Amino acid sequence: xxxxxxxxxxxxxxxxxxxxxxxxxxxxxxxxxxxxxxxxxxxxxxxxxxxxxxxxxxxxxxxxxxxxxxxxxxxxxxxxxxxxxxxxxxxxxxxxxxxxxxxxxxxxxxxxxxxxxxxxxxxxxxxxxxxxxxxxxxxxxxxxxxxxxxxxxxxxxxxxxxxxxxxxxxxxxxxxxxxxxxxxxxxxxxxxxxxxxxxxxxxxxxxxxxxxxxxxxxxxxxxxxxxxxxxxxxxxxxxxxxxxxxxxxxxxxxxxxxxxxxxxxxxxxxxxxxxxxxxxxxxxxxxxxxxxxxxxxxxxxxxxxxxxxxxxxxxxxxxxxxxxxxxxx
Amino acid sequence: xxxxxxxxxxxxxxxxxxxxxxxxxxxxxxxxxxxxxxxxxxxxxxxxxxxxxxxxxxxxxxxxxxxxxxxxxxxxxxxxxxxxxxxxxxxxxxxxxxxxxxxxxxxxxxxxxxxxxxxxxxxxxxxxxxxxxxxxxxxxxxxxxxxxxxxxxxxxxxxxxxxxxxxxxxxxxxxxxxxxxxxxxxxxxxxxxxxxxxxxxxxxxxxxxxxxxxxxxxxxxxxxxxxxxxxxxxxxxxxxxxxxxxxxxxxxxxxxxxxxxxxxxxxxxxxxxxxxxxxxxxxxxxxxxxxxxxxxxxxxxxxxxxxxxxxxxxxxxxxxxxxxxxxxx
Numbered sequence: 199x200x201x202x203x204x205x206x207x208x209x210x211x212x213x214x215x216x217x218x219x220x221x222x223x224x225x226x227x228x229x230x231x232x233x234x235x236x237x238x239x240x241x242x243x244x245x246x247x248x249x250x251x252x253x254x255x256x257x258x259x260x261x262x263x264x265x266x267x268x269x270x271x272x273x274x275x276x277x278x279x280x281x282x283x284x285x286x287x288x289x290x291x292x293x294x295x296x297x298x299x300x301x302x303x304x305x306x307x308x309x310x311x312x313x314x315x316x317x318x319x320x321x322x323x324x325x326x327x328x329x330x331x332x333x334x335x336x337x338x339x340x341x342x343x344x345x346x347x348x349x350x351x352x353x354x355x356x357x358x359x360x361x362x363x364x365x366x367x368x369x370x371x372x373x374x375x376x377x378x379x380x381x382x383x384x385x386x387x388x389x390x391x392x393x394x395x396x397x398x399x400x401x402x403x404x405x406x407x408x409x410x411x412x413x414x415x416x417x418x419x420x421x422x423x424x425x426x427x428x429x430x431x432x433x434x435x436x437x438x439x440x441x442x443x444x445x446x447x448x449x450x451x452x453x454x455x456x457x458x459x460x461x462x463x464x465x466x467x468x469x470x471x472x473x474x475x476x477x478x479x480x481x482x483x484x485x486x487x488x489x490x491x492x493x494x495x496x497x498x499x500x501x502x503x504x505x506x507x508x509x510x511x512x513x514x515x516x517x518x519x520x521x522x523x524x525x526x527x
Numbered sequence: 528x529x530x531x532x533x534x535x536x537x538x539x540x541x542x543x544x545x546x547x548x549x550x551x552x553x554x555x556x557x558x559x560x561x562x563x564x565x566x567x568x569x570x571x572x573x574x575x576x577x578x579x580x581x582x583x584x585x586x587x588x589x590x591x592x593x594x595x596x597x598x599x600x601x602x603x604x605x606x607x608x609x610x611x612x613x614x615x616x617x618x619x620x621x622x623x624x625x626x627x628x629x630x631x632x633x634x635x636x637x638x639x640x641x642x643x644x645x646x647x648x649x650x651x652x653x654x655x656x657x658x659x660x661x662x663x664x665x666x667x668x669x670x671x672x673x674x675x676x677x678x679x680x681x682x683x684x685x686x687x688x689x690x691x692x693x694x695x696x697x698x699x700x701x702x703x704x705x706x707x708x709x710x711x712x713x714x715x716x717x718x719x720x721x722x723x724x725x726x727x728x729x730x731x732x733x734x735x736x737x738x739x740x741x742x743x744x745x746x747x748x749x750x751x752x753x754x755x756x757x758x759x760x761x762x763x764x765x766x767x768x769x770x771x772x773x774x775x776x777x778x779x780x781x782x783x784x785x786x787x788x789x790x791x792x793x794x795x796x797x798x799x800x801x802x803x804x805x806x807x808x809x810x811x812x813x814x815x816x817x818x819x820x821x822x823x824x825x826x827x828x829x830x831x832x833x834x835x836x837x838x839x840x841x842x843x844x845x846x847x848x849x850x851x852x853x854x855x856x
Contacts, residue, residue: 418746473835476830476831476842479845482845483846484813506798512804516806523813
């Protein structure tokens with residue numbers, strides 16, 4: 199099988215919902231090769247008209263919250279209910295460390311066997327900006343392939359969630375009962391991004407602890423501004439293992455979508471997200487051109503060191519670097 | 528009196544701690560005029576060696592939390608204890624609306640009369656990035672003028688606090704007892720930025736409510752990661768009116784500084800902040816050059832509209848705009 203297909207083969211395969219082609223299309227847009235990236239961009243342009251129809255749902259939580267098990271349980275039910283479900287994963291840690299927190303080929307085997315589901319086994323690689331861009335384009339490919347629900351799993355490391363919040367319509371935060379504060383410690387800002395909070399693993403002898411955690415988080419959230427006006431973030435308990443509470447949680451997710459649609463925020467926020475990504479892409483490219491500039495590369499290290507030691511002010515340093523970039527230096 | 532002084536007059540006046548000159552130096556660096564900005568930059572370069580010695584303390588809270596009264600009460604005590612205290616204000620709302628939430632010429636009159644204090648009456652103006660840059664340079668000027676404590680007051684509108692968090696060593700969040708959730712609603716991310724939380728207005732018949740609020744916030748914070756490792760964010764009550772709890776709160780602020788110094792985070796975070804501001808300044812200048820480019824200006828509106836309506840993908844739009852900027856378009 200050729201490493202790369204002709205553009206039309208990607209377009210037709212994705213539109214036909216061919217899962218193998220969908221997978222290869224996502225691999226294409228994640229590629230670091232210049233020619234792959236050009237083809238990937240052309241592919242997105244061809245598909246753009248078929249995108250935007252899915253409910254995009256972010257799922258995050260501390261490691262050990264049971265995100266994969268939860269998504270498998272939820273996804274399987276949604277497929278049975280007639281939905282087509284795509285699952286993507288964002289895990290910048292895999293970019294930095296090479297080792298991934300989320301990614302292993304055997305995850306969500308049951309859901310992956312569902313003909314109505316598509317599970318992207320490995321998380322996006324690359325710098326955070328790149329991760330977010332790849333994930334956004336992967337969402338578009340899944341929508342063009344006819345998936346009406348796209349779940350984006352992300353590990354609760356903070357910055358990736360902020361990016362993912364600009365990708366999704368609904369953001370779900372998974373917690374666990376009875377874990378020590380070290381484990382539960384919510385990274386800065388994440389609680390504020392949540393549209394719904396669910397305490398998972400509310401089964402067996404953990405039901406009481408889960409109930410207590412539910413009250414605690416409900417209390418903490420009550421002190422904070424919800425992400426969307428007029429929406430008080432609900433806190434529920436559930437068990438991906440036993441299935442308890444999963445249907446009620448899904449009902450809340452649907453309710454959140456209705457709330458956004460009724461207030462007009464659904465459309466508004468989608469448009470804002472488009473413009474947000476245009477500027478992020480622009481800044482990414484602009485800074486890449488800047489960092490790649492030979493004169494900048496030659497001096498950057500020395501200038502940063504001078505700024506650290508306060509021999510040079512940040513503004514003066516910025517002016518110097520920009521002059522080098524613009525060929526005025 | 529001339530609108531503008533020669534560079535040496537600013538340098539000598541600031542170094543001598545002349546409050547009138549300090550005020551005019553800050554006005555200079557806040558000016559939008561190109562020649563003022565050039566002079567302002569030269570001034571910062573001249574003073575850079577005298578900066579970095581103060582404890583930089585951010586004070587934020589919802590409108591009505593009594594920030595100004597609190598800073599006046601705290602600042603007056605610190606001056607009496609032999610400190611030299613500078614008070615700055617960041618209020619991006621004044622930039623957007625023209626009307627300011629914080630700014631009125633009569634604020635902190637008692638503290639302003641203190642010879643050992645400098646109170647900047649009006650908040651910084653300009654875009655948020657600009658506000659932050661001006662505030663950072665104003666801090667440097669106050670340090671060069673010999674103020675060993677610099678308090679930066681900011682209204683709790685969210686984004687400005689994130690910026691200010693990169694300016695300060697210690698971030699204090701002021702709350703009030705018994706207010707409705709609308710009033711108490713903490714903007715996204717702010718609670719996570721706090722190194723200390725104080726429930727103000729704990730006086731008269733509000734003491735019990737303040738105590739309850741203290742427990743509530745302590746509980747919410749216990750579920751979150753502290754901003755600096757090994758520092759559990761303390762929650763105290765105080766009354767700027769009666770003075771109760773102010774000394775205990777100050778002791779905690781000093782304790783926080785000692786904690787940062789002992790762990791080496793004080794020095795580390797100062798160096799990181801310098802590099803952070805270099806990149807912010809760089810991005811600001813780079814994007815300004817970009818937005819100012821005639822070919823970009825001619826097409827930006829149409830391209831943004833196409834992105835909103837999904838006729839053009841964000842990446843394609845970014846590529847188009849960048850080509851125009853680089854003269855390739």
